[in-house]
Amino acid sequence: MSSTAQAVHYEEHHQSFFERWFMSTNHKDIGTLYLSFSFLMLFVGGSFAMLIRAELFEPGMQLMQPYFFNELTSMHGLVMIFGVIMPSFVGLANWMIPMQIGAPDMALPRLNNLSFWILPFAFVLLLSTFFMPGGAPAAGWTMYPPLVLQGGESIAFMIFAIHLMGISSILGSINIIATILNLRAPGLDLLKMPMFCWSWLITSFLVIAVMPVLAGAVTMMLFDRYFGTNFFNAAAGGDPVMYQHVFWFFGHPEVYIMILPAFGIISEIVPTFSRKPLFGYKAMVYAIACIAFLSFIVWSHHMFTVGMPLGAEVFFMYSTMLIAVPTGVKIFNWVTTMWKGSLSFEVPMLWAIAFIVLFSIGGFSGVMMALVPADFQYNQTYFIVAHFHYVLVGGALFSILGAVYYWLPKWSGHMYSNFWSKLHFWSSAISVNVLFFPQHFLGLAGMPRRIPDYNVAFADWNMVSSIGGFWFGVTQLVFLGVVIHTVFFSKAKATSRVWEHAYGLEWTLPSPAPHHSFTVPPVVDDSQLAHGDVSH
Amino acid sequence: MLPRDERMDEKAKSQTDAAMDAQMRRKAGARRTAWIIAALALAFFIASLVQGHLAHIPH
Numbered sequence: 205m206s207s208t209a210q211a212v213h214y215e216e217h218h219q220s221f222f223e224r225w226f227m228s229t230n231h232k233d234i235g236t237l238y239l240s241f242s243f244l245m246l247f248v249g250g251s252f253a254m255l256i257r258a259e260l261f262e263p264g265m266q267l268m269q270p271y272f273f274n275e276l277t278s279m280h281g282l283v284m285i286f287g288v289i290m291p292s293f294v295g296l297a298n299w300m301i302p303m304q305i306g307a308p309d310m311a312l313p314r315l316n317n318l319s320f321w322i323l324p325f326a327f328v329l330l331l332s333t334f335f336m337p338g339g340a341p342a343a344g345w346t347m348y349p350p351l352v353l354q355g356g357e358s359i360a361f362m363i364f365a366i367h368l369m370g371i372s373s374i375l376g377s378i379n380i381i382a383t384i385l386n387l388r389a390p391g392l393d394l395l396k397m398p399m400f401c402w403s404w405l406i407t408s409f410l411v412i413a414v415m416p417v418l419a420g421a422v423t424m425m426l427f428d429r430y431f432g433t434n435f436f437n438a439a440a441g442g443d444p445v446m447y448q449h450v451f452w453f454f455g456h457p458e459v460y461i462m463i464l465p466a467f468g469i470i471s472e473i474v475p476t477f478s479r480k481p482l483f484g485y486k487a488m489v490y491a492i493a494c495i496a497f498l499s500f501i502v503w504s505h506h507m508f509t510v511g512m513p514l515g516a517e518v519f520f521m522y523s524t525m526l527i528a529v530p531t532g533v534k535i536f537n538w539v540t541t542m543w544k545g546s547l548s549f550e551v552p553m554l555w556a557i558a559f560i561v562l563f564s565i566g567g568f569s570g571v572m573m574a575l576v577p578a579d580f581q582y583n584q585t586y587f588i589v590a591h592f593h594y595v596l597v598g599g600a601l602f603s604i605l606g607a608v609y610y611w612l613p614k615w616s617g618h619m620y621s622n623f624w625s626k627l628h629f630w631s632s633a634i635s636v637n638v639l640f641f642p643q644h645f646l647g648l649a650g651m652p653r654r655i656p657d658y659n660v661a662f663a664d665w666n667m668v669s670s671i672g673g674f675w676f677g678v679t680q681l682v683f684l685g686v687v688i689h690t691v692f693f694s695k696a697k698a699t700s701r702v703w704e705h706a707y708g709l710e711w712t713l714p715s716p717a718p719h720h721s722f723t724v725p726p727v728v729d730d731s732q733l734a735h736g737d738v739s740h
Numbered sequence: 741m742l743p744r745d746e747r748m749d750e751k752a753k754s755q756t757d758a759a760m761d762a763q764m765r766r767k768a769g770a771r772r773t774a775w776i777i778a779a780l781a782l783a784f785f786i787a788s789l790v791q792g793h794l795a796h797i798p799h
Contacts, residue, residue: 311773374778377777378781382770382771382774382777386767387767387770390762412784413784416785416788417785420785420788420791424789
């Protein structure tokens with residue numbers, strides 16, 4: 205395959221520090237900004253989690269007032285969802301989508317810059333609420349009225365921050381859709397696209413559909429608080445449960461927004477280290493589309509105990525069970541890709557295998573909770589907390605870490621230390637289970653969630669969970685060290701292809717990838733693509 | 741004087757120029773796509789605000 209890409213490295217392209225980082229229109233630099241921001245937020249949200257686990261280490265209140273504990277749990281959720289997981293995936297999309305489709309940059313480079321820079325502003329607003337009279341929002345990341353309306357002045361800041369984060373996501377998704385549909389290199393058909401691009405194309409449509417709905421929900425909340433409306437005030441004819449319906453109509457697709465790009469990443473990594481093409485490429489594409497469609501009709505499974513009619517509860521139970529089917533197809537296809545493959549266990553593959561195992565554990569508890577009468581026991585207990593942390597930490601976060609280890613040599617031009625990266629993996633993989641598996645037991649034993657103190661009967665597993673939490677938190681410092689060393693100090697050079705069996709247009713570029721790549725569209729050769737030959 | 745045959749003087753398009761033209765057309769298409777998707781997002785926002793009046797969800 206011949207590439208007519210002009211290699212323009214940064215050294216030839218003179219920009220001041222301010223121009224390069226604050227006025228960037230380069231997808232690689234904006235990707236770096238998103239990833240750096242989300243890494244910083246990981247430590248912010250993670251520090252909230254460390255404080256939470258420190259308070260829950262033993263029964264009784266040792267460290268903080270109960271209201272502050274509520275602030276920490278609420279802000280931990282908001283920061284991790286909107287500040288870590290979502291921006292990380294957008295950062296990976298920014299870095300990789302143009303390179304994977306042979307485009308010179310995203311379709312709308314200046315909009316791309318705006319999409320990023322909204323986020324630090326939004327999070328300064330959100331985090332500043334800790335220092336306001338009344339404190340940070342303390343009604344949970346779900347912000348249910350009427351409780352949330354009893355907060356202090358932080359509610360306005362929280363709503364404004366949520367609006368800004370939503371705008372950032374929507375603008376980013378517009379950019380991704382426009383890029384994928386219009387800027388693919390000639391010859392790169394949709395059904396030859398990398399799975400990561402497919403996952404982001406579908407995720408972007410989900411974002412467009414549901415982030416405005418969140419905006420609608422918090423706008424109605426703002427009006428109730430400040431302008432005398434009664435959308436959610438039962439005494440005046442409104443309905444607080446309507447908020448839950450509108451919120452979770454956003455909220456359930458949101459969790460799929462946080463996992464579909466992860467599925468795309470795993471579909472990139474597993475074939476490379478199995479030295480086999482992805483099993484059932486078309487089925488994988490259709491499964492993602494099915495999951496996205498079904499995600500719109502399951503939202504009330506977050507509300508089974510709210511008093512809905514039986515018919516509604518049964519409908520949502522069946523639809524929730526149904527969504528496990530295309531998800532199962534994907535799990536089976538990853539395993540089948542590895543079956544009789546020539547496996548090697550480099551660091552990205554370790555993260556991918558851990559994802560498959562841990563996400564499946566989270567999925568099992570999800571299917572358990574889909575059953576309405578069972579969920580009457582599990583709802584609002586630590587069983588739920590265990591479930592979503594398995595799918596979000598063991599699932600989404602592990603896929604992000606795997607993606608960074610997979611593509612960091614391409615971005616930086618250097619290989620990382622095998623020892624420290626494997627230490628990071630094994631320490632994370634073990635500690636995350638010590639942290640979250642006991643929470644299944646706590647939930648089944650009846651421990652409610654979002655409580656700062658608990659019955660002494662729950663003490664032992666809480667202590668185990670907290671030890672796992674501290675261990676997991678400290679381990680992420682190893683990752684910080686690995687990334688800094690790789691980018692700035694490592695002498696080990698990476699080749700263009702980096703991984704022996706990696707296929708895709710991004711691996712035809714040198715490592716590090718030049719500041720501007722594919723300025724002239726490449727000539728696409730099917731043999732260089734992972735899915736060029738769709739007959740397999 | 742004979743009229744000039746402008747076609748003989750016209751610079752032939754190179755392959756690179758043709759590729760760049762195609763890219764400019766794709767970028768214009770991308771901008772059109774972006775506006776369509778933005779309109780869709782706005783529609784969902786408005787729909788979420790009026791949904792309470794359109795669909796009565798029993799509770």
